[in-house]
Amino acid sequence: MSAGEGAAAVAGRYETVIGLEVHVELATKSKMFCGCPTDFGAPPNTQVCPVCLALPGALPVPNEQAITYALRASLSLECRIDPGCRWDRKNYHYPDLPKGYQITQYARPLAREGCLRFTAADGQERSVRIRRLHMEEDTGKSTHEGMPGGTTGVDLNRAGVPLIEIVSEPDLRSPEDARLYLQALRTLLLYTGVSDVRMEEGSLRCDANVSLRPEGSEEFGALVEVKNMNSFRSVQRALEYEAARQAAALDAGERIVRETRHWDERRGITFSSRSKEEAHDYRYFPEPDLGPSALSEGFIEAVRAGLPELPAARLARYAALGLTPYDAGVLVADPPLADYFDRMLAAGAAPREGVALLTVELLGRLNAAGVAISDPRCRVRPEQLADLQRLVGAGTISGKVAKTVLEEMLASGEDAQTVVARQGLQQISDTGAIAKAVAEAVAAHPQSAADYRAGKRQALGFLVGQVMKATRGKANPSLVNQLLEDALREG
Amino acid sequence: MWDWPAHRIHRALAAGEVSAVEVATAVLDRCDAAEGLIGAYVHRRERAEVLADAAAVDEALRRREPLQPLGGVPVAIKDNLSTTGMPTTCGSRILAGYVPPYDAAVVERLVGQGAVALGKTNMDEFAMGSSTEHSATGPTRNPWDLERVPGGSSGGSAAAVAAGTATLALGSDTGGSIRQPAAFCGVVGLKPTYGRVSRYGLVAYASSLDQVGPLCRDVRDAALVLGAIAGGDRRDATAHPGALPDYESALRPDCRGLRLGVPREFLAEGVAPEVRAAVAAAVDLLGELGAEVEECSLPTVSYALDAYYVIAPAEASSNLARYDGVRYGLRAGGGGDYAGVFARTRGEGFGPEVRRRIMLGTYALSAGYYDQYYGKAQRARTLLCREFDAALARYDALVTPTTPTPAFGLREKTADPLQMYMSDVCTVPVNLVGLPALSLPCGFVSGLPVGLQLIGRAFDEETVLRIGYAYEQAADLGRRRPPVAAMGAGA
């Protein structure tokens, strides 16, 4: 059974209930409890110190930057902050967990009771409650690669990298919504600048709790935890598969077992991991090496005041400017693009025409060249693109010529005005000059003129094209239309 | 010279009467003579290394550089304080051969002042014990009676100071581990307020209770050492920042204007009548020195030992999880998977008392038992803090015996852990409430020293040092030397 068939099997009979636990790596320069750098890709065990190696006698010291980042994320998710939040130890034994415990927040997380809103595929706004957001440290990595036969290597470069865990309430009702929630969360975290949220690189990791219940039922079914999903798409696929698997089991009269299952991307299935994990007793207790936090009102408010405009507010602002929901969505999902657009607005660009010039013309060309909007190789600054749009808006050049001008701007880095002036591309709005070209075109193509008069209105398009060609595209198109119609009516 | 206090060495060095090399030579000779009887050290530095350090102090003096208070003073360091260049084994097989790549904050500060390190002193394994019999390298003997224990867990440090094989020593105190051996060996021991001295580099036993402090010849030396090692440390989040008083200048020969409380619970049955009598005489003398003395009550103290034996093992079970044979210390042979190597390493590496406390602590933190044990113990601790706060709002300090009996015999209590635990009944409550306490000799019973404990307000070490100094000057017990002093080389 494929995931797609599965969705059909679930629809109408069962309701899918999903809650997500998302781990996000914070983009701090140093680790959560020591000064070691967090850079990726260093040789194994080179970014370590007594603290993250868990040498006897070493002590953790919280990273202020990480706390600030976690607070930004919490506030942007509209959470209630606990100024007296506390650190706890989660005890378990694993080779890549050097202290034998992970420092996390269990009883008193940094934040609770937040909310994330996103627009679903049906165009409706969904609101998912955030149960809690807490800080913790990452573990190291065990590896068999390059190790002599049968042995395991431990790399502690990642041990102690700061993470936040964001736990949603089971408010999601479809695998697609789960994917959209994650994408909205990613956008939000990009806005707050706390993480580079790259799911493929593991800086955003997602586990899902899935259960089914008969349509209309209020009670929750047995929870299955699904792990090992490595992309937004695989989250949706895995959850579709899992919902369908559970539906088939329920249909067959089976009971769903509470368990952890792993997603196999290649085979497109989830499988029971049968690990002893479920039997774990983590023996949480308050971390005695770190006192309770005392986040001051002033500190929290300063972080709140430092938050940028968040996606929801930006969407609302774009909607008020008359942008289509689609255009607004494209911009908001890509913070550098939206920033670019905001600079165009500040430079006087008309919003709706500006967004077309940006997302269709400029972005189309950049994508083709494999250049990002924030890349210095993009030689057109927002202010220059705004100028180009204003030349079109003022009728100085036509929309068609604007494309040519943009090509030239991209190649040379010159202003629109410079290109237009140098190449003589100003639009011809002189009635006499256009009338002459119109007369010539009508004279040169009598058959077309006759067709038009006979009622074939599409013949007009051909004649317009001839006039534009004769004027090298510079003629004002509406004037050409008008004068051609007049000429044909007269003739 | 080997029995001089540090402040006398300082005066003599500053006056040019002796050289640091002469002082070090005297103490090294004394070590050679007495160490075979006492067994205070688990590791001694090479004579040449020690003399080279002393010569550097002399050289600095010749260059007319200022002599720091502890410059040229020969010191011993408890084996749970991390030292570069010397093994740090905590009296355990599991850390056999481990040489830390960094110095503990207190070692850094002491050596930074020019103190001359002699070696590492014996202790109960991971500081769990009250007799220094739970050491992988065998017991240390009490210089006052070689058939008796020196107390513990800082028994090596106390015995070294008493026997003259070190001028002063660093110890650690989790439930009495500085004060109880100080009392048994007739020396002065100070447990500073929790947070007064950085724990960075102190191998953790119970993190919320552990504190580093000095064992010395007299109270003035204790004031000198505290001044050298105290203060904030950005590597220990529980270390208290802020300015330090000049402890030495707080010393005065009287107790005028001070109110002292004598809590009756510390003199209850179980305290030897001779100890009670010695403490009563000391209290009378403090009255003569101008203190206003009153009996008082701290009823919750009777629950302190129970609470301690839940909290300390709970924290220990987590703190000792890092000894897995992966990164340092012992790794059991035989190969196999992580769980197997882990279990064998710990089975071979830890002694019975450590294993007992790890099991106790693991149990106390387990799901279903947490509230009943750990939670309840923490509530008792909170009550105890309130009681001490109330008492110390009335009194400037509290006066109690340090131990219920003088030093007991070797092997007398090893078979009965509960009897052993009772020997800390007067010291454990102080760690639970985090207050400073000083132990100093207050008399002899059958040739064995008795200790007087002075408990002060948080971060007010000055007052207990002042009272201790006034008492010490008036009682004049300082001339009495242990019989072992007559053995070996004299000065």
Ligand SMILES: [Zn+2]
């Ligand atoms: Zn580190």
